[in-house]
Structure formats: C-alpha cells, structure tokens
Amino acid sequence: MTDNINAAMRKRRRIHIAKIALLTLWAGVFAVLFLMPTVLTISNSFMSSTEITANYGSIFAVGQAGGRQFISERVNLKFIPDMVTFKQYITVLLKSPDYLFKFWNAVILTLPIMLLQVAVAAVASYGFARYSGKFRTFLFFSYIMMMLMPSQVTLVPNWLVSKWLGIIDTRWAVVLPGIFSPFSVFILTKSMKRVPKNIIEAARLDGANEWQIFTRVCIPSCKGALYSVLILVFIDYWNMVEQVLVLLTNPDKQPLSIFLSRINAGEISLAFAVATIYMVPPLLLFLHGEEQLVEGITYSGGLKS
Amino acid sequence: MKLSRNKTADAKERRENIRLSGEERRARRRSAYFLAPSVLGVMTFFIVPFCVIIFYAFVDNPINKEFVFFDNFVNVWNNGAFRRAATNTLSFSALAVPLAVVLSLVLALILEAKIPMKSRFRTFFLSPMMVPVASIVLIWQVVFHYNGALNAWLGPLGVNQIDWLKSEYSHLVIVLLFLWKNLGYNMILFMAAIANIPKEPVEAASIDGAGRTRIFFSIKLRYISPSILFVTILSLINSFKVFREVYLLTGDYPYETLYLLQHFMNNTFQSLDYQKLSAAALIMFAAMTVIIGLLFFAESRFGKDVEN
Numbered sequence: 105m106t107d108n109i110n111a112a113m114r115k116r117r118r119i120h121i122a123k124i125a126l127l128t129l130w131a132g133v134f135a136v137l138f139l140m141p142t143v144l145t146i147s148n149s150f151m152s153s154t155e156i157t158a159n160y161g162s163i164f165a166v167g168q169a170g171g172r173q174f175i176s177e178r179v180n181l182k183f184i185p186d187m188v189t190f191k192q193y194i195t196v197l198l199k200s201p202d203y204l205f206k207f208w209n210a211v212i213l214t215l216p217i218m219l220l221q222v223a224v225a226a227v228a229s230y231g232f233a234r235y236s237g238k239f240r241t242f243l244f245f246s247y248i249m250m251m252l253m254p255s256q257v258t259l260v261p262n263w264l265v266s267k268w269l270g271i272i273d274t275r276w277a278v279v280l281p282g283i284f285s286p287f288s289v290f291i292l293t294k295s296m297k298r299v300p301k302n303i304i305e306a307a308r309l310d311g312a313n314e315w316q317i318f319t320r321v322c323i324p325s326c327k328g329a330l331y332s333v334l335i336l337v338f339i340d341y342w343n344m345v346e347q348v349l350v351l352l353t354n355p356d357k358q359p360l361s362i363f364l365s366r367i368n369a370g371e372i373s374l375a376f377a378v379a380t381i382y383m384v385p386p387l388l389l390f391l392h393g394e395e396q397l398v399e400g401i402t403y404s405g406g407l408k409s
Numbered sequence: 410m411k412l413s414r415n416k417t418a419d420a421k422e423r424r425e426n427i428r429l430s431g432e433e434r435r436a437r438r439r440s441a442y443f444l445a446p447s448v449l450g451v452m453t454f455f456i457v458p459f460c461v462i463i464f465y466a467f468v469d470n471p472i473n474k475e476f477v478f479f480d481n482f483v484n485v486w487n488n489g490a491f492r493r494a495a496t497n498t499l500s501f502s503a504l505a506v507p508l509a510v511v512l513s514l515v516l517a518l519i520l521e522a523k524i525p526m527k528s529r530f531r532t533f534f535l536s537p538m539m540v541p542v543a544s545i546v547l548i549w550q551v552v553f554h555y556n557g558a559l560n561a562w563l564g565p566l567g568v569n570q571i572d573w574l575k576s577e578y579s580h581l582v583i584v585l586l587f588l589w590k591n592l593g594y595n596m597i598l599f600m601a602a603i604a605n606i607p608k609e610p611v612e613a614a615s616i617d618g619a620g621r622t623r624i625f626f627s628i629k630l631r632y633i634s635p636s637i638l639f640v641t642i643l644s645l646i647n648s649f650k651v652f653r654e655v656y657l658l659t660g661d662y663p664y665e666t667l668y669l670l671q672h673f674m675n676n677t678f679q680s681l682d683y684q685k686l687s688a689a690a691l692i693m694f695a696a697m698t699v700i701i702g703l704l705f706f707a708e709s710r711f712g713k714d715v716e717n
Contacts, residue, residue, distance in 0.1 A: 124525075127519050127524050131519050134516060134519075134534065135534070138533050138534055138537055138589065138593075139536065141540070142540050145547065224446050227446060228447035228448070230440065231443030234443075240441075249698070250451070253697055254646070254650050254693070254697065256670045257697060260687065261455050262455075263678060264461060280454060281455075284450030284454050284455070289447060314439045314440055314442075314443070339539055339541075345543075345653045346652055346656070346671055350675065360543065361657070364546070364657070365656070365657040376547060382541055383539075383541055386540065387539055387540065390535075398531075398597055402597060402601045405597075405598040405601060
C-alpha cells in the first residue's frame with residue numbers, strides 16, 4: 105500500500121520536475137531572444153573597422169568606392185569579434201567630437217525634463233492626493249487623458265504654443281512641454297495616496313503646515329515611487345524622436361537618438377560603439393533601480409488609485 | 410438599539426466635522442496651491458492651444474476665420490494619405506496587440522511557475538525596455554536587410570531573398586521590435602495580477618479534484634481577466650506610438666505599408682496647413698477618447714468583480 109503511494113508520489117514529482125525543466129528551457133529561449141540585440145550591439149562595438157566593413161559592408165557601404173576591401177556578398181552576423189579592439193571607442197571619445205556633442209545634446213534635453221517634471225509632479229500629486237473634490241477629480245481625469253494621448257495628438261498643441269512663444273527650433277520647445285507632461289503626476293498621486301492618513305494627521309496636530317507635511321512626511325515615504333518615475337521619464341526622453349522631429353528641427357541641437365538612425369556608410373564602423381555608449385546610462389539606471397522600476401510599473405497598472 | 414447607537418455616532422461625527430470645517434477648508438485651499446505649477450504648465454502647453462485647435466478645425470483659415478462646419482474634417486477624412494496612414498496604423502495594431510497580450514501573459518505564467526532563477530529571467534525580459542531603440546536599430550537592419558543575416562540564414566533552406574523592410578513583411582519586422590520592447594512591461598503587470606490571485610478558491614478546487622488546466626481556465630483566468638483587458642487596451646494605445654521605432658528603422662520615407670499617422674502629421678507640420686493639422690488631431694483625439702473610455706469602462710465594470 106505505502107509502496108504504491110510512494111510510487112505515485114514519486115511519479116508526480118518526476119512529472120513536476122520535468123514540467124519545471126521544460127518551462128525553464130522556454131524561459132531560456134526567450135531570454136536569448138530578448139538579450140541578443142543588446143549583446144550583439146555591444147560585442148560588435150569591439151570589432152575593428154575592417155572587420156565591420158567585411159561583415160556588413162554589403163548593407164551599409166552603398167556608395168563606397170573601393171575594391172581593395174573584402175566585402176562579403178552576404179552579411180555575416182557575428183557574436184565574437186575576430187580581434188577585440190577598443191579603437192572604435194577611442195575614435196568616438198577622443199577623435200570625433202561630433203558624437204559626443206550629440207550625446208551632450210541628449211543630456212541637456214533629458215536631464216532638465218526628468219528632474220523638473222518629477223519635481224512639478226511631486227508637488228502636484230500632493231495636491232491631488234491630499235484632498236479630492238469634484239474639480240480635482242475632473243482635473244485628474246483630464247491628466248490621464250493627456251497621458252494616454254499619442255504624440256500625433258499632443259504635438260499639435262505643443263507646436264502651436266512654441267510658435268506663439270517664438271521658441272520653436274530651440275531646446276525650450278522640447279523641454280517645456282516635457283516638464284509639464286502629466287505622466288509622473290499620475291504615478292506619484294497613486295503612491296501619495298498610500299501614505300497613511302493618520303501619519304499626516306499626526307504631523308498636522310504637531311503643528312506642521314502643508315509644505316512641511318509634504319516635504320517631511322510624504323516625500324520620504326514616496327522615495328521608491330519617485331525613483332521609479334525618474335527612471336521611466338529618463339528612458340522615455342532619452343529615446344525621444346517625434347518631439348524632436350517636429351519641435352527641434354535644427355540638426356545641431358538634436359540628440360544622439362535621431363543622429364544614430366542617420367548614420368551613413370562611412371561611419372558604420374563607429375556606429376556600434378556609439379550605440380553602446382548611448383545605452384550605458386539607461387542600463388546602469390536599470391541595474392541599480394530594477395526593483396523600484398517594477399514597483400512603478402505595477403503602480404501604472406490600473407487607472408484608479 | 411443598534412440603529413440608535415449608529416445615529417448618535419453619526420451625530421457626533423457631524424459635530425466634529427463642523428468644528429473642523431474651518432481649519433479643514435483652509436487646509437484644502439492650501440493644498441490646492443500645490444496644483445498650481447502643474448496646472449499652469451498644462452494649461453499653457455496643452456489645454457489652451459488645444460482649444461485653439463478646435464477653433465482652427467472649424468474655420469477656413471486663421472486670418473479669414475470663417476466658420477466652415479465640418480469641411481476640414483471631411484477633407485482630412487477623404488485625404489488619401491490620411492486614409493493610408495490610418496489603415497496602416499490600425500492593421501499594425503491588429504497584428505501587434507494580440508501578440509503583445511498573449512506572449513506577455515505566457516512569459517508571466519512561466520515566471521510565476523516557480524522556475525529557478527526567476528528574478529534573473531525577469532531582469533532579462535525587462536531589459537529591452539531600458540535599451541534605447543536608436544541603439545539597436547543597427548542590428549535590426551543587419552538582420553532584416555535585403556542582403557541581411559536573416560536572408561543569409563534562410564537562403565540555404567531554399568527561401569528566396571525577401572526585402573523584409575520594403576515588402577508586405579515590413580509590418581512583421583516592426584511587430585518584432587514592438588514586442589521586444591513592450592513585452593517586459595506587460596509581463597510585470599500580469600505578474601502582479603497573478604500574484605494577487607487568492608489562494609483559497611484554487612485550493613478548494615484542487616481538493617475537489619479539479620485538474621491544473623481546469624483550475625487555470627476556470628479560476629485563475631477569471632481573476633486576471635480585468636488585467637488582460639487593461640493590458641490589451643494599454644497595448645493598443647502603445648501601438649499608436651510605434652512611429653518612433655519605424656522612423657529610426659526606415660527614416661522619413663518608409664515603405665508604403667509603414668506610412669503611419671505620425672508620418673502624415675510630420676508632413677502636415679512642414680506644409681504649415683493649420684486646418685488639416687487641427688482637424689486630423691481632433692479626429693485622432695476622438696478615436697482615442699473612445700478607446701480610453703473603453704479602458705475606464707472596463708476598469709469600473711470588471712475591476713470591481715475581483716477586488717475585495
């Protein structure tokens with residue numbers, strides 16, 4: 105009898121293990137697919153320019169004169185360079201200021217948007233979370249509407265105002281609408297509403313005014329949400345394309361994200377190194393703040409708080 | 410007895426409310442000041458110009474200001490480029506959204522099945538979200554170019570060379586990029602929903618002899634169905650933002666099946682046609698309002714069923 109039960113249990117356990125193994129295998133397959141583009145970009149950035157041209161020349165070297173260089177008929181996608189070299193990085197970082205300049209453009213557009221959007225939103229979300237009335241509910245609803253509108257809709261008002269203010273084609277045209285974008289208000293309000301009411305009440309009875317309650321009670325208890333919003337806003341604007349195409353058409357002021365897509369045949373060997381440098385800041389942020397990021401995403405699931 | 414006690418409690422509360430109300434009102438007003446910077450900015454950059462757009466959409470031109478009813482809308486609606494852009498955008502969404510929902514649910518279920526290294530896998534699946542698309546379009550070009558890696562792999566299998574980005578397959582290439590980028594985000598939402606499934610009904614059903622498949626379809630799926638609806642609509646909204654990927658991959662003049670609404674808008678911005686621009690923005694605004702309305706409806710209708 106017990107033998108039978110044991111055998112049955114063993115069998116069930118074996119099936120269970122087989123199942124987990126199969127699922128892990130699937131997860132592994134997906135993981136490879138998800139990581140491949142990033143890993144390939146990074147590994148290709150360590151190839152010498154001759155190797156890049158030999159491998160990908162047939163794609164990018166459209167108008168290149170030559171005949172000396174060996175260019176294979178078909179592309180040769182490789183994970184591991186024949187010879188690891190840092191030459192591309194040295195060229196990008198030391199010899200061609202153009203790329204660094206575009207990188208800097210991305211920094212001075214993204215940083216003010218990120219910091220000021222979160223600052224403005226933190227203050228506003230306190231206003232939304234502290235009391236709610238008909239007016240504030242309506243306002244919050246319109247913020248959600250704006251947040252969900254695609255750029256096809258929101259860029260038209262932005263563009264119109266920039267024209268009126270005469271800031272079109274300057275950095276302000278991108279930065280100012282970015283600062284007031286309602287995205288972080290939404291997530292921060294949700295997080296502020298979770299601050300226990302009795303703590304706020306206690307602070308008030310101790311004589312704290314609204315500003316003190318905000319800075320000393322609410323901000324510290326929303327640290328995680330603030331961090332995750334910073335990350336989410338950063339990645340969104342580090343990646344920006346459509347705003348720049350409409351509001352900042354001067355190529356000298358455009359960030360690297362636009363520039364990378366216009367890289368031509370002559371620069372292809374550097375492109376992978378530039379692409380890798382460009383993904384370093386968001387990836388570092390991700391590795392440092394993954395938990396907060398996940399928490400922030402979870403907050404965004406569901407429109408009500 | 411019970412009723413009367415409730416009544417006195419109510420009365421007590423009311424008295425306290427009256428006592429507090431002066432102070433309360435002041436606090437309420439002061440907390441409204443916190444909204445001021447944000448509201449001022451939103452008014453300036455979004456709402457006021459949006460009202461002007463509504464005005465522009467109904468007049469013949471900004472100088473003459475003659476009311477023309479729905480002429481501008483009819484013009485945009487009958488515009489061939491707008492039609493093509495709208496069709497392309499919708500057909501992209503029709504392909505991308507179901508895949509985005511199903512695959513991310515599969516990923517979330519795999520991770521929630523207690524596989525080893527769960528958090529490591531979560532990091533891997535989420536990482537594309539943080540990689541700028543601009544950085545990886547090179548790889549996409551290398552793979553999907555006419556002389557690219559995919560054709561090189563398929564060649565020996567007897568498949569003819571396909572120009573992936575300049576043929577009817579172009580949507581597929583963009584869908585892959587869209588999925589690569591967005592699955593992680595959806596997966597996190599689903600993981601939260603799966604983690605919130607209460608234990609009791611699952612245990613009760615398994616004691617009653619329900620199999621795993623039965624439990625999944627009858628219990629678990631029911632508890633995560635609000636999330637499925639939410640993620641679907643969210644993915645639909647995100648699929649309208651895929652212009653970014655398309656632009657980085659194919660530039661200003663993509664293959665005709667990749668000509669999206671944002672391309673149409675960009676061209677209209679350049680021609681400075683205020684009427685067309687305003688009317689087109691309003692048409693899209695109306696369409697989005699319907700979709701967002703559905704989102705809210707879904708949430709209030711189905712969200713309550715499972716929340717305790």
